[in-house]
Amino acid sequence: FVDREGRQVPVRGRVGDNVLHLAQRHGLELEGACEASLACSTCHVYISEPHLGRLPAPDEREEDLLDQAPLLQENSRLGCQVLLSPALEGARIVLPRVTRNFYVDGHVPKPH
Amino acid sequence: PRVCVVGSGPAGFYTAQHILKHHGGALVDIYEKLPVPFGLVRFGVAPDHPEVKNVINTFTQTARSERCAYYGNVTVGRDVTVPELQQAYHAVVLSYGAEDNRVLGIPGENLPGVYSARAFVGWYNGLPENRDLKPDLSCETALILGHGNVALDIARILLSPLQLLRKTDITDSSLAALACSKVKRVWLVGRRGPLQVAFTIKELREMINLPGARAVLDPADFTGLENAVKDAPRPRKRLTELMIKTTLEKPVEVQAGAAAPRAWGLKFQRSPQEVLPSADGRRARGIRMALTRLEGSGDSAKAIPTGDVEELECGLVLSSIGYRSLPLDPAVPFDSQRGVIPNSSGRVEGVPGLYCSGWVKRGPTGVIITTMNDSFDTAQSVLEDLQGGVLDISPSREGFGVVESILRSRGVRPVSFSDWEKIDAAEVARGKAAGKPREKIVDPAEMLRIIGH
Numbered sequence: 001f002v003d004r005e006g007r008q009v010p011v012r013g014r015v016g017d018n019v020l021h022l023a024q025r026h027g028l029e030l031e032g033a034c035e036a037s038l039a040c041s042t043c044h045v046y047i048s049e050p051h052l053g054r055l056p057a058p059d060e061r062e063e064d065l066l067d068q069a070p071l072l073q074e075n076s077r078l079g080c081q082v083l084l085s086p087a088l089e090g091a092r093i094v095l096p097r098v099t100r101n102f103y104v105d106g107h108v109p110k111p112h
Numbered sequence: 113p114r115v116c117v118v119g120s121g122p123a124g125f126y127t128a129q130h131i132l133k134h135h136g137g138a139l140v141d142i143y144e145k146l147p148v149p150f151g152l153v154r155f156g157v158a159p160d161h162p163e164v165k166n167v168i169n170t171f172t173q174t175a176r177s178e179r180c181a182y183y184g185n186v187t188v189g190r191d192v193t194v195p196e197l198q199q200a201y202h203a204v205v206l207s208y209g210a211e212d213n214r215v216l217g218i219p220g221e222n223l224p225g226v227y228s229a230r231a232f233v234g235w236y237n238g239l240p241e242n243r244d245l246k247p248d249l250s251c252e253t254a255l256i257l258g259h260g261n262v263a264l265d266i267a268r269i270l271l272s273p274l275q276l277l278r279k280t281d282i283t284d285s286s287l288a289a290l291a292c293s294k295v296k297r298v299w300l301v302g303r304r305g306p307l308q309v310a311f312t313i314k315e316l317r318e319m320i321n322l323p324g325a326r327a328v329l330d331p332a333d334f335t336g337l338e339n340a341v342k343d344a345p346r347p348r349k350r351l352t353e354l355m356i357k358t359t360l361e362k363p364v365e366v367q368a369g370a371a372a373p374r375a376w377g378l379k380f381q382r383s384p385q386e387v388l389p390s391a392d393g394r395r396a397r398g399i400r401m402a403l404t405r406l407e408g409s410g411d412s413a414k415a416i417p418t419g420d421v422e423e424l425e426c427g428l429v430l431s432s433i434g435y436r437s438l439p440l441d442p443a444v445p446f447d448s449q450r451g452v453i454p455n456s457s458g459r460v461e462g463v464p465g466l467y468c469s470g471w472v473k474r475g476p477t478g479v480i481i482t483t484m485n486d487s488f489d490t491a492q493s494v495l496e497d498l499q500g501g502v503l504d505i506s507p508s509r510e511g512f513g514v515v516e517s518i519l520r521s522r523g524v525r526p527v528s529f530s531d532w533e534k535i536d537a538a539e540v541a542r543g544k545a546a547g548k549p550r551e552k553i554v555d556p557a558e559m560l561r562i563i564g565h
Contacts, residue, residue, distance in 0.1 A: 033170065033480050039163035041481045064314040067347035068479060098485045099492055100457070 001028050002094040013084045019045060019093060020079035030095060036080035038062065041069040043079035044096055051091035055082060071096045113138050113498055114511040116197050118188045118440075119207035120144035121151020122483045123470020125171040127205050130491035132179055135498060139179045141201070141512050145187040146240065147527040147559040148535060149175070151209055153480075155239045158265045159280035160272065162549060167480060175529045181512060184527035185560070191524040192515055194441040198465055200514045202505050203494050206444065206453060206460070206468040207487070210435035210476040216257070220387030221431075224248065225396035229262050229432030236269055236286040238552035243285075248395070249293035251427020255399055257384055258432030259302035260310040261479075264319055266430055267298045271325045271374045281549045295428065298376040303383040303415040305406055306337055306355055310477075313351045319376065320358055328377030331359040381405065382422065383415055387429055398425045435476035451475065458490030465503060467494055531563040538562050 001009045001023060013022045020043040023030040031042040038061045047055070052075050058066070062081050066072060079093075115131055117124045120142050128140045148154065150168055157164045175182045186192060188208070197204045213230040215221065225248055234242030254270055256263045269277070274291055302309065320327050334356050341352045355378070382401040390397040400423050404415035437453075439446035445461060447454050452475055453468045460466040469490035470483050478486075497503040519526060535553060542551035553559050 031170070031484060033167040033484065034163045035166040035169065037163035037166060039161065039166070040479070042484060044481075060317075061314070063350070064312075064317065067313055067350060068481065070481070070485065072346065099489045 001026070002092060003028055004095045004097055004099070006097075015084055015086070017084045018080050019043075019077075019082040019084070022084065023079060023093075023095075028095065030079055032080055038065060038078075038081070041065045041078065044069040044072075045077060045079045045082075046073055046075045046094040046096065047077050047082065048092035048094075049075065051088050052077070054087035069096075070098055113202040113503070113505040114200070114509045115140045115494065116201040116204045116511070117142045117207055118194075118197070118205065119151065119209055119470070119472075120149035120171075120182065120184070121207065121209055121470065122153060122167065122171075122480055123207035123209065123472075123487050124151070124205075125149075125174055126484045126487035127207055127469045127491045127494075128180060129170070129174045130488045131494055132174065132177065134491070134495050138498070139181075139511060141181045141183060141515075142175070143186045143188055143192075143197075144182070144184045145208075147184045147556055147563075148532055149182060149184060149529075155234060155237045157237075158233075158269065159236065159282035160268070160276065162280065164480065182527075182529040182532065183512065183515075184532060185556075185565075186519065186524060186526050189441040191522055192518050194443045194466070196518055197515070199509070200511055201509050202465065202503055203497070204466050205458075205490060205494065206440065206466070206472055207470045208437075208440060208472055210437040210451070210471045212436040212438050213431070214434040214436050216384055216431050216433065218384055218386055220389060220396065220399075223387055223389055223396045224394065225251075225427055226387055226429040226431065229256070229258065229266055229430050230435055232266055232430055233262060236282050236290075238281075238283045238554045240554055240556050243283075243554040247289070247428070249289060249295050249428065252294055253297045253299070253424075253426040254295045254428035254430065255424060255426040256298060256300045256430045256432050257302075258310075258434075259300060259304075259308070259378070260432060260434075260477075261312060261315050263300050263430075263432040264311045264315045266432065267300060267376050268315075268319055268322060270295050270298050271322060271376060273324050276323075279547055281543065281552060283552055283554060284546075285554075296374050298374075299379050299424065299426070300376070301379045301382050301384070301401065301424075303381065303404055304413055305380050306333060306352060306378075307340065307348070307410065308406075308413055309351070309355075309378075312479075313347070313354060316351065316354060320354075322376075325374040325376055327358050327361075328375050329355060329359040330377075333378070333380050334359055381415065383417060385421065388423070396427060396429055398423055399429060435471065437472045437476065458486075458493045459497075525565050527560075527563065527565070531565075534563050535559050 011026045020032045033042040034040040062078050117128050131138050213228040231242050235245040341349045381404045385402050386400045387396050388398040402417040403420040405418050406413045407416050436451045445454050454461040455468050458467045469487040539550035
């Protein structure tokens with residue numbers, strides 16, 4: 001994962017985990033307001049290529065909700081709809097920078 | 113440091129959550145004027161959208177956490193003033209939303225049969241102040257002014273098959289009223305064109321797929337628009353394409369003898385001029401609208417009357433043209449023109465230590481993700497100011513310690529979060545018998561009785 005301040009957070013997960021829960025388990029700031037029920041866009045993330053292309057395409061309901069996500073990009077997905085599989089080995093999952101950066105704990109980001 | 117948040121809807125809770133998460137010593141108290149929390153998540157989100165309400169679980173976790181406290185039944189601005197809160201806390205965040213609505217400002221607006229969308233939604237969602245609305249649903253045609261998601265929500269609730277609504281948390285009395293409803297046709301009327309609609313694709317699709325109701329869209333309204341949105345941002349493009357696709361669909365075959373299906377449609381470039389009274393002048397019977405043309409394009413297109421008018425017969429008019437915030441306290445600056453508290457990144461202009469988040473900060477539009485990001489933005493400002501010494505946390509503040517005695521001296525008894533959980537349990541128990549997730553209690557006096565106040 002790359003968090004909202006641009007810090008890299010390497011994680012490991014199990015096949016079948018969904019990206020939202022994986023992020024939350026590792027303390028990343030990814031909200032899942034509707035609890036993975038396809039009723040909000042708060043778990044919006046960007047997925048690196050070529051991993052994005054290996055995933056099953058989003059269904060219409062996910063596309064509709066992505067339309068509501070701020071800073072929508074070509075590689076946007078809803079984290080709760082992306083399940084871990086070997087196809088995602090080495091993927092970079094970036095959290096959109098929707099608020100101003102502020103390092104409340106005095107952290108200085110590593111250049112990347 | 114002690115922080116006070118005024119308002120327990122998504123803005124209040126997300127602001128509190130972010131501050132608590134990023135400051136290990138902050139204590140946050142959330143005040144709410146109703147006994148019950150959650151604001152529009154409880155009173156605005158449609159009953160048939162229960163998944164959207166799942167966010168209540170996140171808010172509940174926040175409220176139950178050690179450094180957070182909830183105080184319901186406290187009306188800030190009356191029971192305790194903002195200056196008094198500023199004395200009691202190091203920072204005060206105003207997240208009280210938009211409790212009023214914009215008015216049409218046309219003759220006939222106050223005739224029986226005309227309601228604000230806000231009041232109608234409050235009515236079916238059990239908002240105490242709207243429980244006696246008793247909307248008259250005895251006419252066949254309803255007209256909703258506005259092309260936003262609230263307008264679609266109302267159209268959907270008016271035309272949904274009853275068996276779908278029966279299993280939701282819609283209030284029992286609204287269900288009974290809808291069971292007797294004669295409304296068969298709902299028109300959603302907007303001043304501008306299809307490219308300016310404010311509703312979103314998920315909600316439009318829901319309407320198109322509503323069982324027992326057919327969509328009536330005029331292909332003439334969409335001439336040339338396929339081309340116009342070719343290079344538009346994805347959301348606008350997909351939304352317009354869906355509307356165009358719907359105009360091309362053949363009407364549903366109706367079996368001979370079957371009742372005519374319910375219908376809904378979109379009307380564009382019509383601006384309400386007057387709600388027309390019945391012969392005896394006692395109720396609405398129709399509306400006269402000015403036909404408009406568009407000047408400019410996209411979001412900034414303006415609707416200019418052409419001089420032509422059109423009349424439409426209807427017995428129910430719902431004005432869904434926007435919510436509106438109200439000023440809370442003379443000590444808080446308020447921009448009455450824009451209906452927001454003047455601020456910069458959530459810092460209230462000219463009043464150190466005072467912040468705002470949510471609709472009262474940015475205006476009354478947006479869904480939960482918008483308010484969430486906005487609340488985090490305000491929380492960042494509070495955290496920055498705590499960290500940077502802009503907020504002086506050396507004087508100790510008493511927080512609820514001092515507010516409690518102020519409230520007692522004014523005869524106000526706050527409702528705690530565990531009190532709310534008793535009300536919650538009572539609602540869930542009552543709903544169980546009817547197969548509903550809850551039966552909302554709509555009388556604040558009854559809520560207080562349940563908790564022994």
